[in-house]
Amino acid sequence: MNLGVSVARRLRSPEFDQWLQGAYRTGYCSNPVRLSGESITLAGKSGEVLAQFSSAAQPDGLTYVRCGNRRARRCASCSHEYKGDTWHMIMAGAAGGMKGVPETISAHPMVFLTLTAPSFGAVHTLGRTRRSGVCAHGKVRACECDHAADDPMLGEPVCVDCYDYAGHIAWQFHAPELWRRFTILLRRRLARELGMTNRAASEIVRLQFAKVAEFQRRGAVHFHAIVRLDGVDDLEPFPAPPLGVTESVLVKAIRGAARDVVLTALRVPGEAEERVLRWGTQMDVQAIVQREGLDGSLSDRAVAAYIAKYATKATEDIGGTGRRVHLDRLKAVASQIAEGADSESAYVLLGKWAHMLGFRGHFSTKSRRYSVTLGSLRGARRQWRLERLLERAGAEDHLHSEEARVIGSWSFAGMGWRSDGDRALALEASRAVRDWRDNRRERLIQREGNEDA
Ligand SMILES: [Zn+2]
Ligand SMILES: [Zn+2]
Ligand SMILES: [Zn+2]
Known part of the structure; x- marks a missing residue:
């Protein structure tokens, strides 16, 4: 199917809002795990059902979980989240005043x-060196070129045989x-x-x-x-x-x-x-x-x-x-x-x-x-999501983690979005969110700078 048609079909579908909610929960991951099944949130003491979530009630009968890949080429959203956590971990240990430090x-x-x-061995670099003579293979000993910053030759050995x-x-x-x-x-x-x-x-x-x-x-x-x-x-x-x-x-x-x-x-x-x-x-x-x-x-x-x-x-x-x-x-x-x-x-x-x-x-x-561990940052995020879920279910009394537990029964239904259109929509939303977050962090960095000045 043509991409435009695929996107339009999702946009016009009556379940679009619900689909977008699901995509939001994956952080607009580019290659999420598809699952079918259900999870139940129970009160820790009484065992009373506080909230229930089933993929059967979701668009296409599926629910999505982010892939968690740390490589930007694989997933821009998940690698960005990982980098954000790393930033907080490093920042907390260097400046304190956050995350319990x-x-x-x-x-x-x-x-x-x-x-x-x-x-x-010498490689092509941005800094230009003076004449360096030639090696046994007749190549110059150091990069003498004038490379543009995006020159694909940068980082390549000057002489492959010497390297x-x-x-x-x-x-x-x-x-x-x-x-x-x-x-x-x-x-x-x-x-x-x-x-x-x-x-x-x-x-x-x-x-x-x-x-x-x-x-x-x-x-x-x-x-x-x-x-x-x-x-x-x-x-x-x-x-x-x-x-x-x-x-x-x-x-x-x-x-x-x-x-x-x-x-x-x-x-x-x-x-x-x-x-x-x-x-x-x-x-x-x-x-x-x-x-x-x-x-x-x-x-x-x-x-x-x-x-x-x-x-x-x-x-x-x-x-x-x-x-x-x-x-x-x-x-x-x-x-x-x-x-x-x-x-x-x-x-x-x-x-x-x-x-x-x-x-x-x-x-x-x-x-x-x-400072803090990346695991504790992920744990805090999970806790935050659980609290929002309980709030929506009107079960705020159980907001403390010890008082609620989640039982899930899920089966793997595949990797990635169902269609190219869904994927394109998720990627676009992911880009918008990342830009927004980066701007916010940039403003924070600037504000800290101004306060110090
Ligand atoms: Zn991902
Ligand atoms: Zn060069
Ligand atoms: Zn050589």
């Missing part, structure tokens, strides 16, 4: 850190472990900076962080992280560190640990030598300093908001625009290493992670006490 947190020593992968594909995959495969080693060394360096033993330091300061992974154009991940120092106090969730523990101590310890941490990679099949892995030299370490307002009390929430926004811009989608030649070659090399590996070698796993160019880490991670 106290505002005093913003006065703790805090650093914004970017760690990159090392170079595996260390196996090294790139081996590094990416070990990157989560390199990060873990970095945090261990960081704790030691912190103790050294404080002139204490590791043990004594661990009794007065705790390291908290939130980190986000992002694929660069060349197909290498880099990490953005907020690193914060807390004190140690079992009675308080976010205690301040002792006075002598300052940003400069933290910055020094981070610089040293990031520069010095090394990890010996598993030997790549067919190669004689093991590689020693490190971070790239392009690291960035910036103290987030509390800026005092006129009354001496304002914390720099604006800085935190910008950083949270910047950090969550990080995308799990590989290679944005770009030509796919380089990325395809990276995937092929990852698969080759997996095939050539002994059955006991961890590189066997590369077969499964070739599509991620060897990266098997999580895209956002945090230490336990950095």
Whole structure:
């Protein structure tokens, strides 16, 4: 069926409002799960039926649940929700004053850190280099072109034969472990900076962080992280560190640990030598300093908001625009290493992670006490929905979660919207909602900025 006809049919259907309600409940997901069945909300104590929901009463006899995919290419709505949660998680731990994290947190020593992968060979970049000579294959050694910002050549190796594909995959495969080693060394360096033993330091300061992974154009991940120092106090969730523990101590310890941490990679099949892995030299370490307002009390929430926004811009989608030649070659090399590996070698796993160019880490991670968990944000949303449902059913007395429980019996009826028209309508609504939310967040960031000014 023609798309226009399909859209018109839905728009004119008598059940349109009801259909739109259902689409709204999925957050206008692009590829929702279709379910049929019913759920009943019961009062916890008496077992009295408070509300009932059945797909049989819905358009097409179906109900929809969002797909929850975090990749923007798969679902713009669900990945946007995930990014929003990540933003709140990062923002709460950097600025406090939200989601149960106290505002005093913003006065703790805090650093914004970017760690990159090392170079595996020159790639085409925006910054133009001076004449670099030619390699053994007759190619220039560094990009000497003048690229437009959207040039698909950006991120492609200058010489494919010089580019260390196996090294790139081996590094990416070990990157989560390199990060873990970095945090261990960081704790030691912190103790050294404080002139204490590791043990004594661990009794007065705790390291908290939130980190986000992002694929660069060349197909290498880099990490953005907020690193914060807390004190140690079992009675308080976010205690301040002792006075002598300052940003400069933290910055020094981070610089040293990031520069010095090394990890010996598993030997790549067919190669004689093991590689020693490190971070790239392009690291960035910036103290987030509390800026005092006129009354001496304002914390720099604006800085935190910008950083949270910047950090969550990080995308799990590989290679944005770009030509796919380089990325395809990276995937092929990852698969080759997996095939050539002994059955006991961890590189066997590369077969499964070739599509991620060897990266098997999580895209956002945090230490336990950095701020709220993404799970608690999702839980709060579920609770909010349950409360609205109970309100509609006139059962407000049971608004506290312990007093109501939901029993569902659902069967899977397929993936995606029933027609291209339904999908087009959901995508359009999703775009409108995202624009609205982004504007609202932008205004919030600006307002915080003005208050601080
Ligand atoms: Zn979705
Ligand atoms: Zn170039
Ligand atoms: Zn070459």
